[in-house]
Amino acid sequence: MIRVSVVGAQGRMGSHVVAAVNSASDMELALTLDAGDDLNQVSRENTDVVVEFSVPSASLDNVLALIRHDVNVVVGTTGWNEEKLETVRQALTSHPDVSVFIAPNFALSTVLAEHFAAQAARYFESAEIIEMHHPDKVDAPSGTAIHTAQKLATARRAAGMPAIPDNTQTDAGSRGQVVEGIHVHAVRLRGLNAHEEILMGNAGEQLIIRADSFDRTSFMPGVLLAIRHAGKTPGLTVGLDTYMDL
Numbered sequence: 380m381i382r383v384s385v386v387g388a389q390g391r392m393g394s395h396v397v398a399a400v401n402s403a404s405d406m407e408l409a410l411t412l413d414a415g416d417d418l419n420q421v422s423r424e425n426t427d428v429v430v431e432f433s434v435p436s437a438s439l440d441n442v443l444a445l446i447r448h449d450v451n452v453v454v455g456t457t458g459w460n461e462e463k464l465e466t467v468r469q470a471l472t473s474h475p476d477v478s479v480f481i482a483p484n485f486a487l488s489t490v491l492a493e494h495f496a497a498q499a500a501r502y503f504e505s506a507e508i509i510e511m512h513h514p515d516k517v518d519a520p521s522g523t524a525i526h527t528a529q530k531l532a533t534a535r536r537a538a539g540m541p542a543i544p545d546n547t548q549t550d551a552g553s554r555g556q557v558v559e560g561i562h563v564h565a566v567r568l569r570g571l572n573a574h575e576e577i578l579m580g581n582a583g584e585q586l587i588i589r590a591d592s593f594d595r596t597s598f599m600p601g602v603l604l605a606i607r608h609a610g611k612t613p614g615l616t617v618g619l620d621t622y623m624d625l
């Protein structure tokens with residue numbers, strides 16, 4: 380049995396993870412922790428893998444504490460950038476058996492949408508991203524949209540493509556955040572859960588790739604997949620696509 384502890388267990392995602400672990404025949408729930416709880420309770424004696432879904436401002440510190448306790452970590456919290464990832468890599472150098480896996484999105488549909496969009500990116504002059512979420516989300520744009528923009532930008536650079544055409548003269552914020560040259564727009568609307576559209580265009584044609592997570596259960600197969608991989612590849616791994624043989 381894989382012993383799984385959950386950090387952020389009282390949250391929207393954490394509570395779904397608790398239910399998913401309780402339903403998995405090869406896992407058992409160890410500790411459930413949330414804000415204010417002492418992460419020193421977590422150790423190799425009681426936990427094989429910690430799943431961390433908290434808030435962007437706390438996640439790095441939580442992950443560093445868990446690495447110090449020599450447990451594998453699966454992270455779904457957003458807010459990661461290259462500087463934070465590098466801090467995790469550095470911390471892992473003195474814990475060579477520990478794996479930290481971070482995924483901006485655990486929904487298979489969204490991971491596939493991003494993968495297909497990155498394949499298509501080099502064929503289209505223009506690309507923009509619209510992410511749409513529930514209004515209780517604290518960060519914008521979504522971690523997924525930032526990650527998707529980075530993937531598209533990498534594909535465009537590899538293909539030697541020029542900057543995306545845009546003759547906007549006045550903006551006042553309407554054109555969204557620019558991530559590596561790609562405009563990202565965030566919608567917050569009651570009734571939505573997590574949705575992303577990747578728009579790509581040429582003269583006279585458009586391709587839209589869209590993924591919809593209507594319910595948080597959509598993230599659970601990906602979370603369980605990551606838990607089952609934990610510890611097999613020590614070090615830092617980012618993105619569920621790395622486990623999907625794409």
Ligand SMILES: NC(=O)C1=CN([C@@H]2O[C@H](COP(=O)(O)OP(=O)(O)OC[C@H]3O[C@@H](n4cnc5c(N)ncnc54)[C@H](O)[C@@H]3O)[C@@H](O)[C@H]2O)C=CC1
Nearest residue numbers: 387389390391392413414433437455456457482483484485
């Ligand atoms: N990777 C993915 O597939 C997904 C990622 N997310 C991300 O997961 C994160 C959590 O989202 P939700 O569950 O919707 O938020 P939420 O606000 O419902 O839950 C966050 C939980 O973390 C707890 N918390 C706050 N500070 C903490 C700390 N220092 N240590 C431990 N727990 C702490 C809160 O008390 C709360 O229970 C967000 O960053 C969100 O963007 C959300 C959905 C899917």
Ligand SMILES: O=C(O)C1=N[C@H](C(=O)O)C[C@H](O)C1
Nearest residue numbers: 457483484516521522523573
């Ligand atoms: O807060 C959410 O809900 C989600 N957060 C993640 C993100 O910011 O990308 C993943 C998914 O979009 C749901």
